[in-house]
Each structure stands twice: as C-alpha cells, then as structure tokens.
Amino acid sequence: METTTTKKKHCFSLLVFIFIFSFVLFCASAITPQQNDQVKSILEEDSLGHWRDGILSSSAAEAPGPADEPSGALVLAGSRTKRPDILNRFRRYQGGWDITDKHYWASVGFTGTAPFILAILWFVLFGLAMIIHHSCGWRLYIKGKDSRLSQIICLVLLVIFTCAAATGCILLSVGQDEFHGEAIDTLNYVVDQSDYTVQTLVNVTGYLSLAKTVNVAQFYLPSDVKDSIDKLNIDLNSASDTLGRKTHQSSRKIRTVFDAVRSSLITVAIVMLVVSILGLYLSVLGHRNAIHLFIIGGWLLVVVTSILCGVFVILNNAVSDTCLAMEQWADHQNAETTLSNILPCVDQRTTNQTLFKSKQVINDLGNIVNGFIGSYANSYGVPSGNPNYYNQSGSLMPYVCSPYDSQLQERNCSSNEVSMSNASLVWQNYTCAVSESGLCTTTGRLTPDMYQQLIEAVNISYALQHYTPPLLSFQDCNFVGETFTAITSDHCPPLQQHLQMVIAGLALISVAVVLSLLLWIIYANRPQREEVFAKIASKIKGKCNGKLCRDDRTVHVSSTNQITEV
Structure with missing residues (x-):
C-alpha cells in the first residue's frame, strides 16, 4: 500500500512539472515575434564580403562589372534581413530582400522557429504526461475540507480561460478577415498598375499601326517608316505580354495562398471555439470519458495553432521586409533588384525606340496633312491644267501645328496654325457641299471625304502625342516607384497591424486552451453527488x-x- 502511494506521488510530481513547464513555454510564445532581435548578437559572421549602408561595394580584388551598369546591386532591407541562415550553418544572411533566393527564405523562416519548437515540445511533453497519467492510474481530484471553495475557484478559472480562448478566436477571425481584404486590395492595386502600363503600350502599338493606313489624296507614310513601325510593334507587343504575364502569374499564386490561409484560419477559429465551449460544458457535467476526447483534440489543435502562429510570424517578417525593400528601391530606381518580379519596368531600349518613332510618325502625319492643305485645299487656279482642282474657294485653311521640330524637340505653334485638339472644329467651317461629280457646290476648301481623311490623320497624331509621354515614366521606372511608394504608405501599415492581430489571436488561443486542458481534467474528476x-x-x-x-x-x-x- 505504501509503495502504491509513493508511486502515485512521483507520478503527481512529474505530471505537475510537465504542466508547469508547458505553461511557461506557451506564455513565452506571445513574444516570439521579437526573438529575431535576441539572436542577432549571437551569430556574427564577417566572412561574407564588404557591406556598407546596405549597398554592395566592390573591392579592388573583385572583377569589374559592365561599364554601363548604373549603380550596381542594391541590397534591399539589408538591416532587417541580417538573420541566421538555417541553410548556411546559421551564419548571418547578408543578401538582403530577395524572394528568388532560398537563403533569404531560410533566414526569414528562422524567425518562426520559436513557435515551431514550442509546438514540438508541447506535443511531446503533454503526450508524455497523458501516458504517465494512464500508466500510473493517477487522477487529479479536488478533495478535502476546502473542496467546495476549490471547485468554485477552478470553475471560475475555467470560465475565464474559455472566455480568453473565445477572445482569441474573435481576434483571429477579425484579424484574418482584415488582413485578407487589405492583402487583396494591395494585390489588385499592383495588378491595376500593371494593366494600365500594358494598356498604354497596346494603345501606342495600335495607333502606330493605324498610322500606316493613313492616305490623304495619295499622301502616306514612307515605306521605310512603315517597316520600322512593324519592327517596333513586335518589341512593344513582347514588352506588354511579358509585363502582363509576370504580374498576373504572381497575382494568381499570391491570391491562391491568401485564400488557402484564410480558409485555414477560419476553420481553426471555429473549431477551437467549439472545442473550448464543449470542453467547459462537459467538464461541468462531469462526463469524464467524453472529456478525454476533447482533451486529446485540444492537445493536437494547440499544436496546429502554434504552427500557424509560427507561419504568421514568418509572414509578418516577410511583409515588413518587402515594405522596407519597396521604400528603399523607390529612392534607388535604377538599381537592379528582384522587385522586377513583382512589377517589372519596361525595357529602356524599347521605350526609347517607341518615343523616337512616335515623334517621327507624328511629324510625318503633320507633314502629310499640311502637304495636302498646301497642295490641294489652299491651291489656286482654273479647272483646266490643274489636277488638284475640285472647285475649292473661300478663305485659306490654317495648317495643323506639329508639336515637334525637325530635331524632334518640342516647339510652339505659330499664329496661323491650329492645334491637333481643335483642328476638327476649325476645319469643319471649311467644308463644302459636293455634287455627284465630287466638286464643291458651296464655298469651302474641303470635301466631306477629305475632311474625314484629315481628321483621321490628326486624331492618330493626337493619340500618339497623348499616349507616348507616359512611356517616359515606364522607361525610368517612375511608375513602379510611385506604385511601391503608394503601397508602403497606404497598404503596409494596416497589413502589419492585421498580421500582428492574427498572431496575438493564435497565441492567446494556444495559452488559453493549454490552461483549459488542465482545468478540464481537474474539474471533471471532482467528486459527484x-x-x-x-x-x-x-x-x-x-x-x-x-x-x-x-x-x-x-x-x-x-x-x-x-x-x-x-
């Protein structure tokens, strides 16, 4: 009898130790996002090259890069990403933000190791406690003279921890919903910016193709210009296809991940809430056999919530790295970085050719229109011997203003020229009525067909003038910088806040359910009437x-x- 009592005391001591140790571990999980800062001073590595202010500097021993490289490789978010690299013997990662580098993801993954380790320890320790509990045949009872007061205290604590678990589920649900909405809005914003760029390139391509069809009384673009337009359109179509394809492929992958994460978190929140409430209900009623099933379920679900907590710690650090990388890249837009995988810039050679060719075509179309006006509309003479005669009369038509000179530099319009945006209204006053033979029967310088041909040419020129200037921002990546600046200022702060809310909800659920499991066992084993x-x-x-x-x-x-x- 004495041996059995001693055995039970040893079992009791070991079980209490395991529960206390588990409780301490899960209380520590609430501060796991900061564990990265605690290990920074442990693993210091000085053999990975010279780094200064986050920008890679070439030493004299290094091979020189291309002569036309503008600013070298920019190390984005270098101060944030100096973390132990799991794949490199826990040496510090020095490569900065780079979503294409497995070592970057290994270093980011290190920030979530604490919740993962806690999940493993909880799984092992609580499983060991359950084995000892059943092998020793020992049960936790509330007995003695103060058993009534102990039961009340246990019940109150059980209700508090159940409410804490429910609060964690609410935080998790609200946080994931807000995070998902903000993440999708950010993603849609990037896609819209990409679509705007693609549409601009498509518009330029389309109007250049239309320019080839302009024919005003045998005035048309030279054949060499038409050939150069064809070659340019090939490059523009390739650039727009590449930009649209990359952006939409990344968008689909990211959206799939976000949807999967959202479904997982909603499921976890609902299941944990149901388990917590039913566990309280069954422990109050004293259903010992049924409560064991919920204890086992809660044990495994805590492992799941801890792993998810680690995943979101990693995601939070990755989002923070990305936001800082975007902010730094906006200040160094000519540097080569992997941010081009998110929203790539348009090839500089293609944009230069497009700008040059568009200006040239605008001038050529203006020359075609003005050549027709000077040779036909404003010509004088008698029908005999004048092939350009169609009975035109009245005051002379104004010429259209070409926005560029012979050197393709911007120029101001003269007083006898009409702007492209106003040409259709002005020239309509110079249109005459025509007979069946095509001659003007009223005062005017243009037949209706001639007017339509001129306006078509002017509209194409005006459209090219309107859509070509944005290519300057595509060439120097200003549109990408503006996009990233808007994301860092408008979308990054709420994203980080919602992620922290999700992490807090998962940590609160884990701690509350861990404590509830112990109280379920104690309260369910209380003496019944x-x-x-x-x-x-x-x-x-x-x-x-x-x-x-x-x-x-x-x-x-x-x-x-x-x-x-x-």
Whole structure:
C-alpha cells in the first residue's frame, strides 16, 4: 500500500512539472515575434564580403562589372534581413530582400522557429504526461475540507480561460478577415498598375499601326517608316505580354495562398471555439470519458495553432521586409533588384525606340496633312491644267501645328496654325457641299471625304502625342516607384497591424486552451453527488448492518444506496 502511494506521488510530481513547464513555454510564445532581435548578437559572421549602408561595394580584388551598369546591386532591407541562415550553418544572411533566393527564405523562416519548437515540445511533453497519467492510474481530484471553495475557484478559472480562448478566436477571425481584404486590395492595386502600363503600350502599338493606313489624296507614310513601325510593334507587343504575364502569374499564386490561409484560419477559429465551449460544458457535467476526447483534440489543435502562429510570424517578417525593400528601391530606381518580379519596368531600349518613332510618325502625319492643305485645299487656279482642282474657294485653311521640330524637340505653334485638339472644329467651317461629280457646290476648301481623311490623320497624331509621354515614366521606372511608394504608405501599415492581430489571436488561443486542458481534467474528476452518497452509504452499511440510530431516528439504506429517514 505504501509503495502504491509513493508511486502515485512521483507520478503527481512529474505530471505537475510537465504542466508547469508547458505553461511557461506557451506564455513565452506571445513574444516570439521579437526573438529575431535576441539572436542577432549571437551569430556574427564577417566572412561574407564588404557591406556598407546596405549597398554592395566592390573591392579592388573583385572583377569589374559592365561599364554601363548604373549603380550596381542594391541590397534591399539589408538591416532587417541580417538573420541566421538555417541553410548556411546559421551564419548571418547578408543578401538582403530577395524572394528568388532560398537563403533569404531560410533566414526569414528562422524567425518562426520559436513557435515551431514550442509546438514540438508541447506535443511531446503533454503526450508524455497523458501516458504517465494512464500508466500510473493517477487522477487529479479536488478533495478535502476546502473542496467546495476549490471547485468554485477552478470553475471560475475555467470560465475565464474559455472566455480568453473565445477572445482569441474573435481576434483571429477579425484579424484574418482584415488582413485578407487589405492583402487583396494591395494585390489588385499592383495588378491595376500593371494593366494600365500594358494598356498604354497596346494603345501606342495600335495607333502606330493605324498610322500606316493613313492616305490623304495619295499622301502616306514612307515605306521605310512603315517597316520600322512593324519592327517596333513586335518589341512593344513582347514588352506588354511579358509585363502582363509576370504580374498576373504572381497575382494568381499570391491570391491562391491568401485564400488557402484564410480558409485555414477560419476553420481553426471555429473549431477551437467549439472545442473550448464543449470542453467547459462537459467538464461541468462531469462526463469524464467524453472529456478525454476533447482533451486529446485540444492537445493536437494547440499544436496546429502554434504552427500557424509560427507561419504568421514568418509572414509578418516577410511583409515588413518587402515594405522596407519597396521604400528603399523607390529612392534607388535604377538599381537592379528582384522587385522586377513583382512589377517589372519596361525595357529602356524599347521605350526609347517607341518615343523616337512616335515623334517621327507624328511629324510625318503633320507633314502629310499640311502637304495636302498646301497642295490641294489652299491651291489656286482654273479647272483646266490643274489636277488638284475640285472647285475649292473661300478663305485659306490654317495648317495643323506639329508639336515637334525637325530635331524632334518640342516647339510652339505659330499664329496661323491650329492645334491637333481643335483642328476638327476649325476645319469643319471649311467644308463644302459636293455634287455627284465630287466638286464643291458651296464655298469651302474641303470635301466631306477629305475632311474625314484629315481628321483621321490628326486624331492618330493626337493619340500618339497623348499616349507616348507616359512611356517616359515606364522607361525610368517612375511608375513602379510611385506604385511601391503608394503601397508602403497606404497598404503596409494596416497589413502589419492585421498580421500582428492574427498572431496575438493564435497565441492567446494556444495559452488559453493549454490552461483549459488542465482545468478540464481537474474539474471533471471532482467528486459527484452520487459518489458522495455512495461513500456515506458504504460507511453506514459497515457500521450498522443497514441501520443507523441517532437522535431517536432510524436511517435505512436500501439496496440501491438510497438513504431514507424514518
């Protein structure tokens, strides 16, 4: 008997130690996002090259790069990403933000190791505790003189921890919903910017193709210009296809991940809330067999929430790295970085050719229009010997203003020229009515067909003038810098806040459920009313053979252990 008691005491001590250790571990999980800063001073590596202010500087021993490289390789978010690299013997990662580098992801993954380790320890320690619990045949009871007060305290704590778990589920649900919405808005913003760029390139390509079809009274673009337009359109189509394809491929992958994460978090929040409430309900009713199933379920679900907490710690650090990288890249837009995988710039050679060719075509179309006006519309003479005569008369038409000179530099319009945007209204006053033979029957310098041909040429020139200037921002990546600046200022802060809310919700759920599991076991094993009556009845049977006389009253104990007083 003494050996059995000693064995139970040892089991009790070991079990309590395991629970206390598990509790301390999960309390520590609430501060895991900062564990990265605590290990910075541990693993210092000086053999990875010279780095200064986050920008890679070439030493004299290094081979020189291309002569036309503008600013070298920019190390984005270099101060944030100096973390232990799991794949490189825990040496510090020095490559900066680079989503194409496995070592970057290994270093980011290191920031989530604490929750992962806690999940493993919890799985092992609580499983060991359950094995000891069943092998020793020991149960946690609330007994003694203060058992009533202990039960009340246990119940109150159980309700508090259940409410804490429910609060964590609410934080998790709200945080994931806000994060998903903000992430999709950010993604849509990037895609819209990319689509705008692609559409601009498509518009330029389309209007250049239309320029080839311009034919005003045998005035048309030279054949060499048409050939150069064809070659340029090939490059423009390739640039727009590459930009659209890269952006939409990245968008689909990111959207799939976000949707999967959202579904997982919603499922976890609902399941943990149901388990917490049902666990409280079954422990209050004292269903010991049923509560064991929920204890095992809660044990495994805590492992899941801890792993998810680690995943979101990693995601939070990756988002913070990306936001800082975008902010730094906006200040160094000519540097070569992997941000081009998110929103690539347009090839500089292609944009230069497009700008040059567009200006040239605009001037050529202006020359075609003005050549027709000078040779046909404003010509004088008699029908005989004048092939350009169609009975035109009246005041002379103004010429269209070409926005560029012969050197393709911007120029101001003269007083006798009309702007491209206003040409259709002005020239309409110079249109005459025509007979069946095509001659003007009223005063005017243009037949309706001629007017339409001129306006078509002017509209193409105006469209090229309107859509070509944005190519300057594509050439120097200003549109990408503006996009990233808008993301860092408008989208990054709420994204980080929502991620922290998700992490807090997962940590709160884990800690609350861990503490609830212990209280489920204790409160479910409390003495029940039937057990108390059974013990009293057993004592009565042993002393009075089924009858007990006290204070002139007789108590009969029936075969069903029911006590009646006579």
